[in-house]
Amino acid sequence: MDTILFLHGWGGNEYSFAPILPMFEKHFKCISLSLPMFQRENGENEPDKPWTLEDYAEFIERKLDEHQVEKCHIVAHSFGCRVAVLLVRRNAERFKKLVMTGAAGIKKRRSIRTMLKILIYKARKKLASIFGREFVSKNTGSEDYKKLSDYGKITFHNVIRRDLRYQISQIEHDTLLVFGSMDKATPVKLGKKWYKLAKNAKLKVYEKSGHFCYIDERERFIVDSFAFLGVVYM
Secondary structure (H helix, E strand, O other): OOEEEEEOOOOOOOOOOOOOHHHHOOOOEEEEOOOOOOOOOOOOOOOOOOOOHHHHHHHHHHHHHHOOOOOEEEEEEOHHHHHHHHHHHHOHHHEEEEEEEOOOOOOOOOOHHHHHHHHHHHHHHHHHHHHOHHHOOOOOHHHHHHHOOHHHHHHHHHHHOOOOHHHHHOOOOOEEEEEEOOOOOOOHHHHHHHHHHOOOEEEEEEOOOOOOHHHHOHHHHHHHHHHHHOOOOO
């Protein structure tokens, strides 16, 4: 049975893929982790130093080693796609096919504060629809930014300022890109840039979706992902 590594977006956690995991678990061994800074809303899991994308990649590599995973597919969302790019570039042989949805990684003109506000609000709104209102904060993104520790703020800046165009252009893995036509955090125009850069990519645009295609059009996302991964959806 093949393994899939699920990488959540900024503000998400190991439960972000809960709406689709049951279907994937019928055909794959699934590993969904909370990345450091996101296991606890009160900051218990914040890094003890400013982290870079390389630190996140090393964290995932250690977890794969712990799970004795030699090779796997990746399903990633938003910030998770940034980490996926670094993982694949560091050790291409360890990974198979890539499903990237709402993929971040190409820098665009928008303030860092605005990006954080959009990403955290959207993540909490979606989690609230699944698990309850406790995932939704009345605070704005800028207030969430203020609550980050100094290390957390530097980590966010380290991540959001990285432009990964060159690294994306070096990826030769089969890649399925899924973007929502109503996505304001990572708009379709970024998906088209990803498509032009990645060597073996397919691009699908979901007309009824925003930043969370795998939730907004869950059935379609599962069908497309399974077809791409070579599994018959039933």
